[in-house]
Amino acid sequence: MDMRNFGNISIRWKLTILIVTISSVSLLLASLAFITSDRINTQQTVSNNLATMAEIIAANSSAALLFRDGVAAQETLGFLRSQQHIQAAAIYEMDNTIFASYRKAGIDMEFPESDIQTENILFWGDHVELFIHINYQGEQIGVVYLRSNMKAVHDRLVWFLGIVAVVLLVSLLVTFILSARLQRIITDPLLRLSAIARQIRIEKNYSLRVIGESRDELGNLITDFNAMLDEIQSRDDELRENRTRLEERVTQRTKELEVANSKLATSKEQAECVARRMKYHAHHDALTGLPNRTLLNDRITTELAHARRQQGMIAVLFLDLDRFKIINDSLGHAVGDQMLRVIARRLSNNVREEDTVARLGGDEFMVLLPNISSSSDAGRVARKVIDCLIDPISYNGHKLHITTSIGISVYPHDGTDSETLIKHADISMYRAKELGRNKAVYFTAEMNAGSRKQLALETSLRQAIEKNQLKLFYQPKIDISRNTIIGVEALLRWKHPDMGMISPMEFIPVAEDSGLIVPIGEWVLKTAFAQLKQWHKAGHTDLTVAVNLSSVQLACSGFEEVVEKALQHADLDAGMTELEITENAAMENLGSAIDVLGKLKNLGITIAMDDFGTGYSSLSYLRQLPIDVVKIDQSFVREIPDSHEDVLIAQAIIAMAQSLNLSLIVEGVENVRQLNFFRQQGCNIVQGFLFSKPVEAGEISRMLTAQSIPGTVNLVK
Numbered sequence: 001m002d003m004r005n006f007g008n009i010s011i012r013w014k015l016t017i018l019i020v021t022i023s024s025v026s027l028l029l030a031s032l033a034f035i036t037s038d039r040i041n042t043q044q045t046v047s048n049n050l051a052t053m054a055e056i057i058a059a060n061s062s063a064a065l066l067f068r069d070g071v072a073a074q075e076t077l078g079f080l081r082s083q084q085h086i087q088a089a090a091i092y093e094m095d096n097t098i099f100a101s102y103r104k105a106g107i108d109m110e111f112p113e114s115d116i117q118t119e120n121i122l123f124w125g126d127h128v129e130l131f132i133h134i135n136y137q138g139e140q141i142g143v144v145y146l147r148s149n150m151k152a153v154h155d156r157l158v159w160f161l162g163i164v165a166v167v168l169l170v171s172l173l174v175t176f177i178l179s180a181r182l183q184r185i186i187t188d189p190l191l192r193l194s195a196i197a198r199q200i201r202i203e204k205n206y207s208l209r210v211i212g213e214s215r216d217e218l219g220n221l222i223t224d225f226n227a228m229l230d231e232i233q234s235r236d237d238e239l240r241e242n243r244t245r246l247e248e249r250v251t252q253r254t255k256e257l258e259v260a261n262s263k264l265a266t267s268k269e270q271a272e273c274v275a276r277r278m279k280y281h282a283h284h285d286a287l288t289g290l291p292n293r294t295l296l297n298d299r300i301t302t303e304l305a306h307a308r309r310q311q312g313m314i315a316v317l318f319l320d321l322d323r324f325k326i327i328n329d330s331l332g333h334a335v336g337d338q339m340l341r342v343i344a345r346r347l348s349n350n351v352r353e354e355d356t357v358a359r360l361g362g363d364e365f366m367v368l369l370p371n372i373s374s375s376s377d378a379g380r381v382a383r384k385v386i387d388c389l390i391d392p393i394s395y396n397g398h399k400l401h402i403t404t405s406i407g408i409s410v411y412p413h414d415g416t417d418s419e420t421l422i423k424h425a426d427i428s429m430y431r432a433k434e435l436g437r438n439k440a441v442y443f444t445a446e447m448n449a450g451s452r453k454q455l456a457l458e459t460s461l462r463q464a465i466e467k468n469q470l471k472l473f474y475q476p477k478i479d480i481s482r483n484t485i486i487g488v489e490a491l492l493r494w495k496h497p498d499m500g501m502i503s504p505m506e507f508i509p510v511a512e513d514s515g516l517i518v519p520i521g522e523w524v525l526k527t528a529f530a531q532l533k534q535w536h537k538a539g540h541t542d543l544t545v546a547v548n549l550s551s552v553q554l555a556c557s558g559f560e561e562v563v564e565k566a567l568q569h570a571d572l573d574a575g576m577t578e579l580e581i582t583e584n585a586a587m588e589n590l591g592s593a594i595d596v597l598g599k600l601k602n603l604g605i606t607i608a609m610d611d612f613g614t615g616y617s618s619l620s621y622l623r624q625l626p627i628d629v630v631k632i633d634q635s636f637v638r639e640i641p642d643s644h645e646d647v648l649i650a651q652a653i654i655a656m657a658q659s660l661n662l663s664l665i666v667e668g669v670e671n672v673r674q675l676n677f678f679r680q681q682g683c684n685i686v687q688g689f690l691f692s693k694p695v696e697a698g699e700i701s702r703m704l705t706a707q708s709i710p711g712t713v714n715l716v717k
């Protein structure tokens with residue numbers, strides 16, 4: 001068998017083959033030894049037998065040879081016929097001649113030449129030859145030759161071989177059977193080992209173990225194998241644990257990464273969204289979503305460039321809603337905001353797509369009309385805009401009427417840059433307001449002159465304080481029940497060297513716009529308080545002074561300190577002073593008004609609400625403001641008692657003041673009929689031309705000293 005193939009066959013077969021081979025070889029060797037020894041014995045026996053026979057012949061033939069008796073010699077050989085195995089025999093004389101011979105029938109052979117001197121036995125393949133001496137009285141006289149076949153030897157060999165073959169076969173069979181059983185002692189554990197190893201390899205199940213308790217090398221191998229498995233299993237467990245941990249970490253990390261990625265994506269999206277929103281907010285009005293001033297400016301600039309190239313025209317409409325502030329203040333900001341949204345929608349729906357409607361803030365809107373063919377186009381659009389607001393706006397059951405004043409400026413007539421066009425549209429819008437609102441007015445060069453006048457007014461107002469052009473006039477407040485001047489209201493006058501006396505109605509808005517009202521107001525407070533101190537010193541210790549405040553002053557931080565300082569400066573009791581604030585001024589910034597007025601009231605100052613009724617103030621606001629006095633506006637007084645409506649309004653205001661426990665002052669009383677009406681209503685404090693116009697302090701001093709109240713002669717008790 002090829003050794004390579006032998007290596008591939010199973011260990012069972014290997015062991016079987018080995019055992020069988022080894023036992024066969026040993027049996028064969030034993031048989032060979034046995035056969036050889038038996039053959040030697042047999043040959044010995046044959047040669048002994050042959051020698052005995054030859055010695056008999058030699059003994060029996062010596063006489064015949066000696067006496068040359070050939071017949072006797074032949075007879076001596078004759079008994080050999082009974083010996084089947086003797087093939088031939090001869091008696092040689094000393095000269096090597098054959099004296100007598102015998103040859104079995106059927107045997108064809110030559111008698112060998114005898115070496116007379118040597119006794120010999122020669123074994124040939126199929127026969128054996130023997131030469132022995134024939135002696136007579138110790139002297140050799142011839143040689144006996146015997147030739148025998150080897151049948152006996154051969155038969156015995158064949159018999160032996162048969163026995164050996166049978167024994168061999170039986171022993172082989174037994175060996176095979178035994179080896180098949182016995183080799184299991186070795187192979188079974190090995191096979192178990194191998195099977196488990198294969199199973200482990202396939203299933204990767206390191207918890208499997210090989211069973212075996214023998215204490216031999218195989219037992220050791222199994223123990224070591226199992227120990228190795230223990231080690232592998234613990235490492236595998238560790239590995240698996242590590243892998244599980246690693247997988248968990250990877251999963252967790254992946255999740256974290258996913259979360260981080262999605263967060264990143266979200267935050268990127270958010271950032272983009274925020275950027276978009278910011279961009280949107282930077283260019284749009286938050287309330288209405290309309291373009292704001294920035295975007296409008298951009299568009300005007302673009303359209304101007306376009307118009308310049310095309311030699312075209314563009315128009316800018318400046319809109320300011322009429323009396324919107326009143327709605328906002330009286331109905332609340334939520335209503336105001338809702339109205340602004342509706343108005344924005346209406347405006348957008350009533351212009352062309354290429355036109356831009358923008359909100360500049362508050363109640364101001366602007367419409368940019370690019371590509372107009374004539375100025376009248378702008379007028380037509382303005383008319384359309386005015387008309388689109390005719391339908392009242394419904395809100396929470398209210399039907400609100402709103403109108404707008406519009407100023408129009410046109411490129412290239414009224415300006416060639418965005419700023420000028422807007423400024424001119426703004427100026428003409430103010431003109432529209434002056435002309436009675438709900439109108440559209442084109443810009444004209446004269447208007448510019450008007451606004452320049454405003455600017456000039458501002459410039460000279462700056463120097464008014466230093467140049468001592470400001471003066472305080474005082475109008476007395478009279479208690480008609482006692483016929484006494486109980487106080488005065490300080491009213492500002494500006495005596496301009498060129499323009500003459502300028503009304504506060506004219507210059508106070510300019511002072512407010514420019515911020516000059518702050519130093520002017522401070523001067524008024526100081527002057528009025530100092531004047532009152534003078535009157536107190538003169539003995540009119542019950543006299544009070546009222547000073548008007550602007551919303552700009554109220555909004556100024558530290559205003560209460562300014563008042564306090566003025567009081568200290570004049571060394572005046574706060575209780576003798578009164579501050580007047582109009583409804584609208586208080587509403588402009590209700591929060592800070594409540595706060596500042598509260599602080600002033602805490603100082604002991606009386607707070608009066610001036611021009612009451614013009615701002616459509618709601619009761620809820622009034623309750624929040626820390627006021628002590630309400631001054632009915634002169635517009636309600638003028639038509640009294642003739643106007644039934646004004647009578648009703650005046651009565652309502654009086655009832656409201658009483659219910660809120662507020663004092664009431666009637667201003668603008670010009671005639672006795674008015675006075676009587678209010679007296680009948682129980683209003684005792686009045687102010688008006690009927691008694692006195694605002695006059696200089698000296699005049700008041702005279703009145704106080706004389707206690708002559710102008711106009712009292714006209715009083716009807």
Ligand code: C2E
Pocket residue numbers: 475490491492503504505508524548549550580610611634667668669670687688689690694
């Ligand atoms: P006001 O506080 O309501 O002052 C009353 C205004 O009515 C005064 O006008 C006064 O001259 C006028 N008046 C008084 N009695 C009568 C009358 O019987 N008939 C008519 N037709 N008018 C009468 P004036 O002085 O022109 O002041 C106008 C407004 O200017 C004031 O209204 C006040 O709001 C403001 N003002 C005046 N002085 C100051 C000031 O020092 N500071 C601030 N912030 N505003 C002031």
Ligand code: MG
Pocket residue numbers: 489548580610
């Ligand atoms: Mg006043």
Ligand code: MG
Pocket residue numbers: 610611631633634667
């Ligand atoms: Mg007033």
